[in-house]
């Protein structure tokens with residue numbers, strides 16, 4: 302589970318079929334399967350799909366949330382350049 306994604310690749314994942322990726326810090330999380338379980342609602346998550354949501358994430362959550370759900374949702378890390 303240590304895939305590296307470029308921001309462009311993350312941006313291509315923004316619907317429930319392709320996967321819905323968001324960036325928080327240097328982590329990439331697939332929130333497609335979490336939409337209905339998100340206590341903050343699906344709508345707000347869909348709005349940041351494919352984007353860096355670091356600022357929004359830390360506005361509404363603390364470290365505890367990533368500790369609890371992070372491992373389950375994390376699909377990799379983000380890098381500026383793709384490692385081929």
Ligand code: HEM
Nearest residue numbers: 330332340341345346349354357358361362363366370374
């Ligand atoms: C990995 C991604 C995310 C996970 C695992 C997650 C998880 C959670 C959890 C567990 C809560 C319940 C409150 C708490 O325990 O602190 C919550 C609430 C909330 N989340 Fe998220 N969240 C994620 C991403 C986001 C993003 C990207 C946004 C905004 C764009 C967002 C907006 C909110 C809001 C507005 C609430 C409600 C806060 C409140 O009612 O006080 N979440 N989320």
